[in-house]
Amino acid sequence: MGENLRVAVIGGGTGGLCLAHGLAAAGMEVAVYERSRTRTERLQGYRLHINPHGSAALHECLPAPAWERFLATRGKGTGDFAFVTEQLRELAVIDEETGADPAAAHHSVSRISLHQVLSTGLDGILWYDKEFVRYETGPKGVTCFFADGTTAEADLVVGADGANSRVRAQLLPHAGRVDTGITAIVGKYPLTAETRGLVPARLTAGPNFVLPPRGRAMFTAPHEFAGAEVNDETAAVDPVLFDNTGSYVTWAYGASARRLPAGLAELDGAGLRAVVLDQIRGWHPGLSRLVELSPEGTVSRLPIKTSVPVEPWETGPVTLLGDAVHSMTPFRGIGANTALRDAQLLCRNLIGASDGSAAVADYEHRMREYGFQAVRASARSAEDFVTENRFARAMSRSMFAVVGSVPALKRRMFAEHGES
Template sequence: MNLRVAVVGGGTGGLCLAHGLVRAGVEVAVYERSRTRTERLQGYRVHIDPHGAAALHECLPPVAWQRFLAATGESAHEFAFVTEQLRELAVMREPAAADPAAAHHSVSRISLHQVLSTGLDGILWHDKEFVRYETGPKAVTLHFADGTTAEADLVIGADGASSHVRAQLLPHARRVDTGIVTIVGKTPVSEAAERFKAGPVYVVGPPGCGMFTAPHLFPEVAVNDETAEVDPVLFDNTGSYVMWAYGFRRLSTSDESLRDTALSAIRGWHPDLVRLVENSPDASVSRLPILTSLPVKPWEPGPVTLLGDAVHSMTPFRGIGANTALRDAQLLCRKLSAGDDVRVAVGEYEREMRKYGFKAVRTSARSAEQFVSESRLGRVATRGMFRALGAVAKLRG
């Protein structure tokens, strides 16, 4: 296909798209502002749902897909809802899918990035900080901070929630602070109670706050298919852990460490939850304000478009941001591979993407508000709802 595509941003969605376009025979270049492949390897576990798994399976070459599967942790099929005293409200169990491309997976964000970065020699360019683009009669020119330029027939902004491409294409698009803040940490799995290793746990706390935990259990070894040796690039160096997040709308500030702030907030909660926070190394604990994007009215399709958080960034609640970006990559790859006029293909992609993308934004924002609801009546109703769901699940089981 005689089409030159430039992807700005080497994150999950942009790299998945690049693999898909390469498989479709499309000329593509990815420009990433990090200086090296390993400069910004950080983050927590990522939940890949069936939408995300299907996109990865379709876009990645078989070797990369197998590397992804090798990098995933043990998948949990149990989701518990409990009170802050760990009284069970409901436990939802889902049978394991026979097809990995239709299954749920848990993967370190570091490992996922390493897998997606592999196999893109001559395509993925680091130390390329995007500054602006210019549209001409025959091509789009990209300008970078180092003074260099590049040309493409289509530019895709996949440069995250603070996208510079979006700022130029849709200057009116906005992200807003929800007023919710989370403190997030990792606890070595050996220091966590057994109940937190079985699967995600949603803690319906007192009004105004909530807590979420999720295990990431690394497989014991990853094997390189070509050498039959352990493949170290598939893993970060933290080992298996339980991730926890305490969310709140109002919390008194102090000179305490973030971990101590969280401990102060959950004083009186079940000892297993307190120990989960106590056993987190200080370096693993971070503060995360919760922002969300606002829906954008349809715009005229052109030689520049957006993907993932660059267009529909959402809160981390429900864990659907990365999966929506992967869905974008799969859809855009399909449209561009069909051989139709590029602007028609981009227009069709944007029309579908806006529909499911901003639906995901709304769903995520709603979950965030429920997580820290200050309504006592609403909190009682939420607990009652989960108890009813748990009772139904037990009857079905």
């Protein structure tokens, strides 16, 4: 691999598209192959937290117009982050410190809006309806094979095809993912003039980590959309799932399998919503109202899995990025940000590299270190989220109460929120 690398990115998700923008801006030859037939085929409508790592990567890799569009479509602010009991008694409220530089700040974004921003400006680079099947390496590079019978040649293939990566399955067949035994049920409560007053102000003021005595927990986070209408396809698809102009509160209820009824996989949104309502009976009525009034089409089940750290592998013309190599639980909100960090690092290494193999080797070494550190931290947070240890949960609640009364600790906690 030399200076004029041809790069093929498998997967048009957050990390892969960010990488493509950065490489294209530097004049490198890059193509992205996405299995979806269109941008709107797979609807992902929940809030995403972008931390300073993610912000820095987007600022560096995106062209100026795309960066400005990202800023225009973000939420109004992440809001104060609170740790509360199941009765919404505040244990600690961490004041937001946004800072003057948006490239080093926290942002609330709609996944739909972010994907739209990342998908624009890639004409001739982003190809849809390209389901990757396998690759073959040879003396002249790598050949990618797709389900439609076509092929693509590249000097470097970047597997950015998510947690169920086919690229990883071929490159590192021993690298697996394990079930944590935790299931989350997630939903979205639309915020309108009518619905805003039906839930406590705390639920619309900022993100909340709800800590009941033990065995389960809940997370809520508002996305207050700034109002810029950037999505011209909403009317063509389901407006409940694909609306990126309306504000909402995302919520997620998580528990271990032993606390949840059997057969969740067979339930539709209405059934899953009923399960959560039964599970949180006796909690603050505002939380029940949040769940009860969420459209059933927005409620879904999310089995929580995590990757297992793998030993270093021999660098070659195929590498991995994001969830394809270090998928993690969602309990620290760092998965997408770590993928963006990957994209930024790999982009930096490849641009102007006289030795592409050395550039990829350095990327893989550093990515494994911070990526699997994030995996371990996320797994610990998942365990804490559903701990059955009543004493441990009581200690956590007491700790947050102490943090809430000490400004220096509060500032430090917010600074580390969403970080690996």
